[in-house]
Amino acid sequence: xxxxxxxxxxxxxxxxxxxxxxxxxxxxxxxxxxxxxxxxxxxxxxxxxxxxxxxxxxxxxxxxxxxxxxxxxxxxxxxxxxxxxxxxxxxxxxxxxxxxxxxxxxxxxxxxxxxxxxxxxxxxxxxxxxxxxxxxxxxxxxxxxxxxxxxxxxxxxxxxxxxxxxxxxxxxxxxxxxxxxxxxxxxxxxxxxxxxxxxxxxxxxxxxxxxxxxxxxxxxxxxxxxxxxxxxxxxxxxxxxxxxxxxxxxxxxxxxxxxxxxxxxxxxxxxxxxxxxxxxxxxxxxxxxxxxxxxxxxxxxxxxxxxxxxxxxxxxxxxxxxxxxxxxxxxxxxxxxxxxxxxxxxxxxxxxxxxxxxxxxxxxxxxxxxxxxxxxxxxxxxxxxxxxxxxxxxxxxxxxxxxxxxxxxxxxxxx
Amino acid sequence: xxxxxxxxxxxxxxxxxxxxxxxxxxxxxxxxxxxxxxxxxxxxxxxxxxxxxxxxxxxxxxxxxxxxxxxxxxxxxxxxxxxxxxxxxxxxxxxxxxxxxxxxxxxxxxxxxxxxxxxxxxxxxxxxxxxxxxxxxxxxxxxxxxxxxxxxxxxxxxxxxxxxxxxxxxxxxxxxxxxxxxxxxxxxxxxxxxxxxxxxxxxxxxxxxxxxxxxxxxxxxxxxxxxxxxx
Numbered sequence: 001x002x003x004x005x006x007x008x009x010x011x012x013x014x015x016x017x018x019x020x021x022x023x024x025x026x027x028x029x030x031x032x033x034x035x036x037x038x039x040x041x042x043x044x045x046x047x048x049x050x051x052x053x054x055x056x057x058x059x060x061x062x063x064x065x066x067x068x069x070x071x072x073x074x075x076x077x078x079x080x081x082x083x084x085x086x087x088x089x090x091x092x093x094x095x096x097x098x099x100x101x102x103x104x105x106x107x108x109x110x111x112x113x114x115x116x117x118x119x120x121x122x123x124x125x126x127x128x129x130x131x132x133x134x135x136x137x138x139x140x141x142x143x144x145x146x147x148x149x150x151x152x153x154x155x156x157x158x159x160x161x162x163x164x165x166x167x168x169x170x171x172x173x174x175x176x177x178x179x180x181x182x183x184x185x186x187x188x189x190x191x192x193x194x195x196x197x198x199x200x201x202x203x204x205x206x207x208x209x210x211x212x213x214x215x216x217x218x219x220x221x222x223x224x225x226x227x228x229x230x231x232x233x234x235x236x237x238x239x240x241x242x243x244x245x246x247x248x249x250x251x252x253x254x255x256x257x258x259x260x261x262x263x264x265x266x267x268x269x270x271x272x273x274x275x276x277x278x279x280x281x282x283x284x285x286x287x288x289x290x291x292x293x294x295x296x297x298x299x300x301x302x303x304x305x306x307x308x309x310x311x312x313x314x315x316x317x318x319x320x321x322x323x324x325x326x327x328x329x330x331x332x333x334x335x336x337x338x339x340x341x342x343x344x345x346x347x348x349x350x351x352x353x354x355x356x357x358x359x360x361x362x363x364x365x366x367x368x369x370x371x372x373x374x375x376x377x378x379x380x381x382x383x384x385x386x387x388x389x390x391x392x393x394x395x396x397x398x399x400x401x402x403x404x405x406x407x408x409x410x411x412x413x414x415x
Numbered sequence: 416x417x418x419x420x421x422x423x424x425x426x427x428x429x430x431x432x433x434x435x436x437x438x439x440x441x442x443x444x445x446x447x448x449x450x451x452x453x454x455x456x457x458x459x460x461x462x463x464x465x466x467x468x469x470x471x472x473x474x475x476x477x478x479x480x481x482x483x484x485x486x487x488x489x490x491x492x493x494x495x496x497x498x499x500x501x502x503x504x505x506x507x508x509x510x511x512x513x514x515x516x517x518x519x520x521x522x523x524x525x526x527x528x529x530x531x532x533x534x535x536x537x538x539x540x541x542x543x544x545x546x547x548x549x550x551x552x553x554x555x556x557x558x559x560x561x562x563x564x565x566x567x568x569x570x571x572x573x574x575x576x577x578x579x580x581x582x583x584x585x586x587x588x589x590x591x592x593x594x595x596x597x598x599x600x601x602x603x604x605x606x607x608x609x610x611x612x613x614x615x616x617x618x619x620x621x622x623x624x625x626x627x628x629x630x631x632x633x634x635x636x637x638x639x640x641x642x643x644x645x646x
Contacts, residue, residue: 018431025427033418158416197417241416289417293424323560330561331568331619345452345497349445350504354438 012305013355019298020362023192032195035156038245052082052133054124056117060138061093068101070141081106084124089114118220118227125214134208143249150208150248160240161209163202169251174386179254181387184370194244198290202232206250226271233279236291246373262398269402303399310396446505450512453497457519460490464526518587524579525589544577546607550584556603558616565619573629
């Protein structure tokens with residue numbers, strides 16, 4: 001490696017390690033800027049305020065039913081629930097499915113011509129009766145305790161919005177199992193960021209807001225197909241704190257195919273970069289605390305660090321493939337294949353390698369803690385193996401494309 | 416109510432620096448351990464060679480069957496592999512050590528080669544060996560990687576074959592003598608087979624043609640004897 005690459009590698013490794021240590025440090029610190037952020041008892045609330053849940057839906061006839069059923073099954077007084085389904089001009093039977101729930105007094109259905117998810121949510125918000133309101137995508141399902149746990153968090157008057165813990169709904173194939181590990185890590189991350197008031201996305205599935213947030217800041221606006229990210233940034237810009245309840249579980253359907261996952265992540269990463277650019281005045285701005293000084297810069301740097309390390313790995317791989325090819329050209333394809341016998345001497349023990357080993361260990365730890373938060377135990381499983389081996393191979397594809405699209409000003413699409 | 420925990424940022428910075436320093440220390444310790452590993456192996460080989468020489472001197476010609484011992488050559492092989500790995504992968508602080516070990520290794524090779532030559536002149540079963548001169552200098556020897564692969568493959572095919580590899584650029588008087596002895600030009604790779612110097616890349620087949628005696632080596636030790644070992 002050239003001198004320059006070694007320096008860049010070490011700087012990026014140092015930053016990555018710093019971020020990792022900060023996350024773990026915060027996790028063990030158990031200091032929280034908010035009260036009632038989960039893990040407490042499920043005792044009745046002092047007060048049950050009216051909560052409006054907007055379900056924007058577009059051509060989701062298959063999953064809408066399950067989503068509404070899960071809302072109706074919430075352990076929350078029925079007369080305090082206000083469920084608004086907004087059909088954003090579906091062309092399938094979504095409308096009929098929605099209408100079957102009209103018999104429930106807490107469900108209202110509205111229809112409009114197609115205008116994009118954020119317009120559907122805004123319509124729902126304008127009709128809302130609740131003191132608190134949130135949104136649930138029609139491909140997600142809530143745990144029956146989710147709402148009570150979130151509303152308890154609002155007993156802290158500082159809290160303006162609460163994000164839940166998102167899990168993968170019945171992961172079936174390898175790709176979804178891999179994502180379930182990633183989502184569990186996300187639970188860890190959001191818990192840590194929540195305790196620092198540094199959450200930069202209030203995700204679509206079941207983030208709940210005080211009504212006054214919308215009264216003061218307005219509704220969702222078109223924002224690079226990642227409207228929930230923009231809204232969270234706007235809240236921070238106005239110093240409205242966002243908390244997290246790590247045991248308020250919401251299950252979401254995740255892409256089954258690599259192509260589907262690629263499209264979704266491309267939209268997320270592209271949207272993040274564009275929104276971060278729109279709100280760039282917050283980055284490294286002390287006024288925005290941990291968000292400005294840590295979360296946002298870390299999220300931006302991590303994308304470029306991942307791309308750098310991928311490039312490095314690919315160039316090393318190509319070099320060794322090239323060497324192997326030269327050897328094969330010289331002696332032909334070896335007929336007898338020998339397993340290399342293990343000798344510790346040939347294990348890479350350079351300083352960089354030792355730091356990478358330490359980083360890998362702490363990543364494994366984060367994965368295990370994520371599982372603990374999500375499922376109550378730390379037992380390793382095959383999903384983690386899928387995650388460890390495949391995620392690093394496929395993720396750079398959408399990271400690269402997102403950066404490429406931002407650089408060349410190309411837009412992404414929803415589906 | 417945005418706040419930044421400056422104190423925490425500082426603690427984390429200290430911890431991160433501590434981890435980096437620890438990594439540096441661990442890496443250094445392990446590198447030194449590897450150097451020691453090579454050193455120990457070299458000492459062993461050195462004693463083996465000395466012992467063979469002494470035996471040879473004591474018993475003279477009758478010692479043909481006891482002196483030849485492929486395990487010695489194998490030790491030299493694995494030493495060579497470790498040394499070339501160390502040369503590429505160990506960090507700058509070990510460069511001096513690695514260079515010193517390489518010189519030591521080269522001397523051991525030359526000594527083993529001299530011993531083999533003596534055997535070859537006085538014993539019935541001839542040891543089979545190749546001298547190989549290469550260069551790691553950038554652009555000096557584009558074919559050396561290929562030639563190295565050929566020789567490794569030949570060693571696998573004929574375990575009795577001995578290959579002595581020498582870094583042409585190594586600053587070592589004994590090696591310079593060897594180079595001038597065969598008048599080897601810096602036109603690498605160069606192979607010395609039966610005291611004849613050949614330049615340029617040679618395939619497996621070409622080497623096999625140059626050394627018909629290789630065929631008799633398959634699966635046998637360097638100095639195979641039909642009589643059981645005498646004590």
